[in-house]
Amino acid sequence: MFGSEKAAARRREALRLAGEAADNALDALAEGDVKRARRELSAVPKRLRYADGGWKPALALAVVDLAEGKRRSGLARLIDVCAGLDETNLSKDEKGYLRLYALYRAIDASKDARAPAELRAHTEDFRFDQTLVSSWLKQRFPLKKVEASEPPPPPMAPPPGPGEI
Numbered sequence: 001m002f003g004s005e006k007a008a009a010r011r012r013e014a015l016r017l018a019g020e021a022a023d024n025a026l027d028a029l030a031e032g033d034v035k036r037a038r039r040e041l042s043a044v045p046k047r048l049r050y051a052d053g054g055w056k057p058a059l060a061l062a063v064v065d066l067a068e069g070k071r072r073s074g075l076a077r078l079i080d081v082c083a084g085l086d087e088t089n090l091s092k093d094e095k096g097y098l099r100l101y102a103l104y105r106a107i108d109a110s111k112d113a114r115a116p117a118e119l120r121a122h123t124e125d126f127r128f129d130q131t132l133v134s135s136w137l138k139q140r141f142p143l144k145k146v147e148a149s150e151p152p153p154p155p156m157a158p159p160p161g162p163g164e165i
Contacts (some may be wrong), residue, residue: 007080014045022056026140029060029067037064055081055088059098059141066109074109075116078102082122091134099123101141 021043028037042063048054059081065074082102085095103123106115 011049015070016046018044018048018057022060022165023140025060025064029064034064034067037067055084058084059102062102064133066105071109075119079116079118079122082119088137090151091132093129094134094137096123097130097133097137097143098141100129101143105141 021040025037025040028034028040037060041057041064044057050059058077062074062077062081065077068074082099088095090098099122103119105113105117106119107113112115
């Protein structure tokens, strides 16, 4: 019994490390630092169950590959992630959201603005309710690429009146 508690604690720690590594890699990617994102993902434990949380670093690695210009390996990883989402304990809406995210990233990375047929097959007949997808998932994996907007310049001062010169 004591051994199973140790194994469960190790598994929880590995999942925590994998989640942190994926988050740090996505942050580095958002800043445009692809090399740092790759380094962050190297901290992911090797033996990690996909259903428990291994999909996070796998999806982050696919996005990093696409950002580095490695289209073939990135698209293959996206297809693997979409195929393995059914094993996870995510809700149906969250799985659909992640499949749509993968489809959009594949379209962005393709030369002809078409995702591979294998990936389109995973996302062909599904619907999801945007309101039932967790805000964390929407924040970490946004469907649209959001550019950092600059604040507008302050308004101009009104011209001086006749007696204020």
